[in-house]
Amino acid sequence: MTTVYDDVGDQAAGDVPMRRIAFTINGARKIAEVEPRLLLAHLIRRGVGLTGTHMGCDTTNCGACTVLVDGKPIKSCTMLAVQADGHEITTVEGLASASELHPLQEGFRAEHGLQCGFCTPGMMLAAKALLDVNPDPTEEDVRWALSGNLCRCTGYQNIVKSVLWAAAKLRSQSAG
Amino acid sequence: MYPSRFRYEAPRSLEEAIRLLHEGGDEAKIMAGGQSLVPLMKLRFASPELIVDINNVPGLDYHRADPDGTLRVGALCRHADLERSDLLKQAQPTMAAAAPLIADPLVRNRGTLVGSLCHADPQGDWASVVVALGGSVVARGPGGRRAIPAAEFVTGPFENALAHDEIAVEAVIPAPVGTRSGGYLKLERRVGDFATVGVAVALETSDGSVTRAGIALTGVGGSTIAATQAAAALMGGPLTPESIERAAEAAAEAAQPRSDHRGSAEYKRHMVRTFVVRLLSRDGASVGKAA
Ligand SMILES: Cc1cc2nc3c(=O)[nH]c(=O)nc-3n(C[C@H](O)[C@H](O)[C@H](O)COP(=O)(O)OP(=O)(O)OC[C@H]3O[C@@H](n4cnc5c(N)ncnc54)[C@H](O)[C@@H]3O)c2cc1C
Numbered sequence: 001m002t003t004v005y006d007d008v009g010d011q012a013a014g015d016v017p018m019r020r021i022a023f024t025i026n027g028a029r030k031i032a033e034v035e036p037r038l039l040l041a042h043l044i045r046r047g048v049g050l051t052g053t054h055m056g057c058d059t060t061n062c063g064a065c066t067v068l069v070d071g072k073p074i075k076s077c078t079m080l081a082v083q084a085d086g087h088e089i090t091t092v093e094g095l096a097s098a099s100e101l102h103p104l105q106e107g108f109r110a111e112h113g114l115q116c117g118f119c120t121p122g123m124m125l126a127a128k129a130l131l132d133v134n135p136d137p138t139e140e141d142v143r144w145a146l147s148g149n150l151c152r153c154t155g156y157q158n159i160v161k162s163v164l165w166a167a168a169k170l171r172s173q174s175a176g
Numbered sequence: 177m178y179p180s181r182f183r184y185e186a187p188r189s190l191e192e193a194i195r196l197l198h199e200g201g202d203e204a205k206i207m208a209g210g211q212s213l214v215p216l217m218k219l220r221f222a223s224p225e226l227i228v229d230i231n232n233v234p235g236l237d238y239h240r241a242d243p244d245g246t247l248r249v250g251a252l253c254r255h256a257d258l259e260r261s262d263l264l265k266q267a268q269p270t271m272a273a274a275a276p277l278i279a280d281p282l283v284r285n286r287g288t289l290v291g292s293l294c295h296a297d298p299q300g301d302w303a304s305v306v307v308a309l310g311g312s313v314v315a316r317g318p319g320g321r322r323a324i325p326a327a328e329f330v331t332g333p334f335e336n337a338l339a340h341d342e343i344a345v346e347a348v349i350p351a352p353v354g355t356r357s358g359g360y361l362k363l364e365r366r367v368g369d370f371a372t373v374g375v376a377v378a379l380e381t382s383d384g385s386v387t388r389a390g391i392a393l394t395g396v397g398g399s400t401i402a403a404t405q406a407a408a409a410l411m412g413g414p415l416t417p418e419s420i421e422r423a424a425e426a427a428a429e430a431a432q433p434r435s436d437h438r439g440s441a442e443y444k445r446h447m448v449r450t451f452v453v454r455l456l457s458r459d460g461a462s463v464g465k466a467a
């Protein structure tokens with residue numbers, strides 16, 4: 001896979017030292033040549049072409065760029081792409097299967113958990129990490145787990161409800 | 177935003193990391209969690225030529241107690257590991273109270289306690305906690321290992337006592353002699369924000385008498401403040417309303433707050449006093465919640 005960079009105006013493109021990395025994204029194994037300063041968010045959006053991972057603040061404050069690395073939610077604008085070498089990444093595109101939405105996605109639809117939708121991928125991934133370890137969270141648990149993800153639209157109420165909806169659905173699936 | 181260009185090395189041993197730092201000179205920097213360094217590099221406030229990423233060095237992600245109760249926190253132990261730690265909940269009330277108050281859950285999954293000490297942000301919470309507990313930082317360099325008391329490790333805002341080719345390998349909290357109590361209180365504008373004011377209290381008591389006391393302040397000066405006079409006011413007797421009052425007064429005096437968008441100097445000083453009283457009045461209750 002070839003990565004194309006923006007011209008950032010302070011260097012010739014030819015003498016960039018590249019590093020080869022191997023990683024898994026949403027189950028697919030990839031190899032990429034990356035410049036060390038490329039951020040993981042850039043690799044995902046431009047390199048792999050998965051644009052569900054959003055860049056909001058670009059200053060480590062908003063959580064819009066949240067992805068899972070080895071199952072843990074992190075801010076992909078604040079991790080180097082080279083650091084993904086040998087690791088497993090999950091983005092919002094990895095939630096649904098070919099035929100079905102993930103219960104979190106259904107929950108956000110059912111409970112109106114989004115308005116503009118910009119924060120939603122990050123919210124769902126932070127929520128997934130919570131539900132993976134705590135299938136029956138309280139409202140407080142959900143609020144705590146999402147406290148690194150900002151939403152400018154919803155006021156959070158429906159986001160929390162969406163996650164609780166998804167938790168209930170996942171529990172009923174695993175019970176049945 | 178992109179950082180400016182740098183060379184990147186991800187060594188698989190401490191020896192190699194130290195060699196790379198040594199050869200890299202002043203322009204080389206360690207990367208641990210990257211949660212302070214990457215934002216600074218993106219804003220071009222930091223432009224190291226060489227990044228030595230220690231995330232691939234095995235065996236640094238521990239936190240464990242020695243048989244005598246000495247706690248060791250490795251350089252890759254993340255804030256989140258400490259937040260979830262049963263060991264801390266049982267034996268380290270000040271640390272257990274602070275861990276969930278550092279940044280937000282996403283930052284906590286990558287950022288490290290040792291990296292926070294190295295970063296030496298006057299608003300960093302861990303430095304106050306470790307100073308209050310009388311802890312130290314173990315550094316390794318080409319010349320071997322040395323332990324640096326936390327109170328001397330932070331030498332100023334964003335400055336630490338490490339030589340350019342030294343790595344902080346662990347933070348060490350000494351074993352308690354008496355019964356340990358204490359806590360951490362942090363005033364923040366919203367969840368995940370840096371402290372407007374933070375106060376760490378660490379006590380040890382034997383037979384109802386205070387045998388060790390540490391109080392340190394976050395966000396109310398050019399760097400972490402060890403409120404030694406305040407701690408001294410508690411020593412040698414039981415906690416009484418009078419001794420608590422003296423300690424709170426001395427801590428407020430030790431604070432050097434400045435008025436800014438987070439609050440006036442007067443308000444911050446008042447909050448230092450309030451937090452000291454609150455932490456001590458519940459006799460070192462181990463629960464800590466954002467104020
Ligand atoms: C949105 C946001 C909110 C935050 N809120 C808080 C908060 O409320 N309270 C708080 O205390 N912190 C807060 N932080 C900072 C966070 O705790 C960082 O994780 C911490 O300051 C640095 O740890 P790190 O492992 O990420 O270090 P890095 O970013 O990797 O490194 C920081 C500095 O320390 C040096 N360094 C790191 N490790 C070592 C080592 N082992 N040996 C030698 N040098 C080393 C690096 O070279 C660099 O100069 C926040 C950060 C963000 C992005």
Ligand code: FES
Nearest residue numbers: 056057058063077
């Ligand atoms: S874009 Fe990464 S935290 Fe805002």
Ligand code: FES
Nearest residue numbers: 115117151152153
């Ligand atoms: S729905 Fe718009 S930011 Fe959350």
